[in-house]
Amino acid sequence: MKKTLALLSFLFVVFVLAGCGANEQKEEQKESQKAPSGDLAPLEEEATVVIAEDGAASGAGFYIAEEKGYFDDYNIDIKFTTFANSDDMLPALAAGEVDIAGGVSTASFFNAIAQGIDVKIIADKGHYYDGNSYFSFVIREDLQGEIKDYADLKGKRIAVSSKNAVDDYIYHRMLDHAGLTEDDVELVLMSDFGNMLAAMGNKSIDAALQIEPLITQGESEGLHVRFGDATDYAPDAQIAMVLGSPSFVEKETDVSLRFMAAYLKGVRDYNDAFLHDDGLDEVIDIMTKHTALKDPEIWKKVGVTGLDPNGEMFVDDIKKQFEMYDANGAISGDIDFNDAVDTSMTEKVLEIIGRYEK
Numbered sequence: 001m002k003k004t005l006a007l008l009s010f011l012f013v014v015f016v017l018a019g020c021g022a023n024e025q026k027e028e029q030k031e032s033q034k035a036p037s038g039d040l041a042p043l044e045e046e047a048t049v050v051i052a053e054d055g056a057a058s059g060a061g062f063y064i065a066e067e068k069g070y071f072d073d074y075n076i077d078i079k080f081t082t083f084a085n086s087d088d089m090l091p092a093l094a095a096g097e098v099d100i101a102g103g104v105s106t107a108s109f110f111n112a113i114a115q116g117i118d119v120k121i122i123a124d125k126g127h128y129y130d131g132n133s134y135f136s137f138v139i140r141e142d143l144q145g146e147i148k149d150y151a152d153l154k155g156k157r158i159a160v161s162s163k164n165a166v167d168d169y170i171y172h173r174m175l176d177h178a179g180l181t182e183d184d185v186e187l188v189l190m191s192d193f194g195n196m197l198a199a200m201g202n203k204s205i206d207a208a209l210q211i212e213p214l215i216t217q218g219e220s221e222g223l224h225v226r227f228g229d230a231t232d233y234a235p236d237a238q239i240a241m242v243l244g245s246p247s248f249v250e251k252e253t254d255v256s257l258r259f260m261a262a263y264l265k266g267v268r269d270y271n272d273a274f275l276h277d278d279g280l281d282e283v284i285d286i287m288t289k290h291t292a293l294k295d296p297e298i299w300k301k302v303g304v305t306g307l308d309p310n311g312e313m314f315v316d317d318i319k320k321q322f323e324m325y326d327a328n329g330a331i332s333g334d335i336d337f338n339d340a341v342d343t344s345m346t347e348k349v350l351e352i353i354g355r356y357e358k
Contacts, residue, residue: 039352040258042075047255049248052089052101054082055291057134057212058126058240058305059102063290064283065266074258087112094118099248100259104240105321107164107330113340114333120249120342121318123260123311126240129275130231132303134212135239137174138224140200147207150178150228156206159190159199164330167209169321170234174209177233200224212302213293238314238321239305249342260311260349268309268356276358309356311346 035041049071053059065071066078081098083089086109092098094117102125103109113119128135137158139147147153161167175181188205190196196208200223207227210218218224230237242263248256273283284299293299318341325331 037070037073037261040074040261042073043254043258044075046075046077047252048077048079049099049255049259050079050081050097052083052093052098053080056102056240057287057291057293058307059290060270060283060287060305061125061263061267061307062100063266063286064269065262067286067289068266068269070262070265071259074262076255076259076262090117090119093243093245096245096247099245099252099256101243102240103243105166105169105238105318106162107325107328110322110325110335111330111332114331114335118246119340120244120246121241121313121340122244122249122342123242123263123346124238124308124313125242127238127306127308127314128229128231128235129303129306130235131229133230134215134303134305135170136210136215136230136303137207137227138200138210138215138218139207139227140203140205141222141225142203143206144225147227150174150233151180153178153207154180154184155186157186157188157204159188159196159205159208161189161191161193161209163189164325164328166237166239166321169324170230170237171209172324173234173237174230197221197223212304213298216298216302236314236317238317241313241318242311244342244345249345253345256345257348257352260345261353264309264311264346264349264353264356267307267311270307271309271356271358274304309358310350311343313341313343315341315343 051062053062062078071078083092086103086106089098089101090109090112093101103121147156158171160171175185190199190208193211193214196205196210197214197218199205200208200218208224210224215226219226244256269279270283272278273280280300284296287299288294288296293302315337319337322331322335
């Protein structure tokens with residue numbers, strides 16, 4: 001009888017423990033369903049986020065997050081839209097017709113903000129990787145023996161795509177580094193980067209501030225060679241920024257917080273791929289789908305856009321760019337950068353998903 005009671009007691013304990021284990025497993029499954037991302041739970045109702053993006057390589061964080069389901073994890077539906085120019089895009093962003101956009105530093109961009117177009121600069125969307133910049137100077141292939149240092153650009157014809165824009169800013173940083181002035185060189189404004197290749201071919205220019213993949217293309221065709229690297233004189237240059245609609249950033253906080261978490265996860269995969277060769281083929285497949293560069297092999301050769309995996313920007317450099325345009329007389333009005341730059345959302349996300357430390 002005692003043996004029977006002991007056996008029944010043992011079976012009862014086993015049953016209870018099994019039941020507890022099953023309950024714990026069910027709770028874990030429920031939690032997993034609540035937060036498939038492993039951090040924030042998905043939105044109760046699907047939210048649509050409209051991104052103004054034209055297939056630029058600097059939009060990699062958006063593309064990767066979309067293709068790898070990071071936005072889906074938060075119940076966010078992404079819609080991409082394009083604008084002919086930023087003059088149309090910025091008012092739409094300020095009005096909340098667009099939630100997120102990519103922007104580059106230009107006098108007209110700052111003028112729009114100074115004149116009351118309210119947009120927020122919220123995260124990095126383009127900077128330089130040390131020694132392999134995607135936007136840097138090249139010189140004609142036949143001038144390698146003559147131009148060995150930046151100071152040797154004195155008297156040369158240098159093509160730059162625009163005035164009072166980030167291109168102009170990088171150009172002047174290079175001149176300062178070389179100990180040259182505007183009068184020491186001949187600036188050739190050439191808005192189309194593709195035309196710079198032709199100008200190299202017919203020897204009508206000696207150097208150019210060129211962009212990938214045309215840097216790599218020109219090298220393969222024997223038209224030019226990469227000259228130094230932009231990190232020699234502008235290591236902290238902020239080339240492009242993620243812009244947010246004020247209503248999206250400040251009012252739709254549940255959505256914007258999750259959006260930024262997904263975006264940074266996409267950017268981290270990008271860094272893993274191009275800096276650490278982790279998942280490179282998958283990321284290149286995504287980039288060939290969303291950008292104009294369709295050759296996977298060229299993706300392995302080009303200098304890629306720098307994207308900060310923690311979303312951090314060189315805010316002081318953004319201010320320096322504004323100051324240069326202002327000194328040139330290209331700015332009408334002033335900007336409160338404490339209001340225009342809003343990194344609060346990115347900072348909150350880092351508290352949740354942690355910092356990227358690779």
